[in-house]
Amino acid sequence: MLNIHLYMAQRLSALIMAPLTIGHIAVMIYAVQGGLTVDEILSRTQGSLSWFLFYGSFVLAVAVHAAIGVRVISFEWVGVKGRALNGLTWLVFAGLLWLGARAVYAVTFAGAGV
Amino acid sequence: MIRPHRTHPLWFAFLLHRLSGLGLALFLPVHFFMLSMAVSQPDQLGRLLRFTDLPLVKVAEFGLVFLLALHLFGGLRLMALEILPWNSRQKTLAGLAVAGAFFVATCFFLKAI
Numbered sequence: 001m002l003n004i005h006l007y008m009a010q011r012l013s014a015l016i017m018a019p020l021t022i023g024h025i026a027v028m029i030y031a032v033q034g035g036l037t038v039d040e041i042l043s044r045t046q047g048s049l050s051w052f053l054f055y056g057s058f059v060l061a062v063a064v065h066a067a068i069g070v071r072v073i074s075f076e077w078v079g080v081k082g083r084a085l086n087g088l089t090w091l092v093f094a095g096l097l098w099l100g101a102r103a104v105y106a107v108t109f110a111g112a113g114v
Numbered sequence: 115m116i117r118p119h120r121t122h123p124l125w126f127a128f129l130l131h132r133l134s135g136l137g138l139a140l141f142l143p144v145h146f147f148m149l150s151m152a153v154s155q156p157d158q159l160g161r162l163l164r165f166t167d168l169p170l171v172k173v174a175e176f177g178l179v180f181l182l183a184l185h186l187f188g189g190l191r192l193m194a195l196e197i198l199p200w201n202s203r204q205k206t207l208a209g210l211a212v213a214g215a216f217f218v219a220t221c222f223f224l225k226a227i
Contacts, residue, residue, distance in 0.1 A: 011196075015191050021186045025218055028179065032226045035161045041149075059146075066139040071134060096142060103149035106136045111153040 001075045001085070006068050011077040013065040020058045059100030063070040067093035131188035134181040141178060169227075177225040183215035189222035 002010075031040070045051040071089040074080040080088060119125055149161040165171060191207045 003226060011193065014193060018186065018190060021182065025179065025183060025186075025222070029222050031227050032175075032222065035167055035207075038160050039179065042152060062142065063190035066135070066142065069135045070139055080199055092139070096146070098145050099150065105147040106150045106152045106154070 001067070001081075002072060006071070008067045009064055013061040013068075016061040017058065017065060018090060020054065020061070023054065024058065041107060042111065046109075046111055048108055054099075055104045055108070059097065059104055063096040063100060065092050066096055123208055127188060127191070127211070130212070131192065132182060134185040135169065137181045138178075138185060141181075158219040168177050170227050174222065176219050180215055180219035183218040184212065184216060187211035189212045 031044070045055075067089050070092045071085060074088055075085055148159060149164055151162075161162045166175065188208075191211050194207070
């Protein structure tokens, strides 16, 4: 169900995300003060290559990590196996990557004319 | 009857890690979808963000940050156990993971209200 490649991908994506998650939590605690607005979010992120790389790598890592996590839970708790399990893993990965990439693009470069 | 290993504190650490991960995986598509409206549908996103000003939603956000911090610290504990050459103090680390997650989520909550 988990071969060495998937196991390593799970651990490597976790190692990549650990500092990114700490950064994300710090930004949330800072940004939530006084409430959130669209303008406030965009003023921080729009046109920023740094935020694009930060959240872009976060999205890629979380798509890998969550897909493998859902794979393990589906196998152990629901009994999904074989092709269905592989299909589900790829679906979660592709879905999160697609939605996440759209979100990152929207808050960084979509309104910046890129 | 509860099986013996399911009364062990580290089994709860495993369960919390798994359930927090599952919760985050379910939340992420919604989170991403909302953010993707920032430029195409800013008014709608603005309305959703104003919705987050409600006290009950603040409490739900506290829960989400708690899940994130719990999964982060639980994951760090897991990798420390797998990678570093130690095997004692596991219960202490598991307890610290929950305490740390609660602290982080409380910081968020206090700033949010």
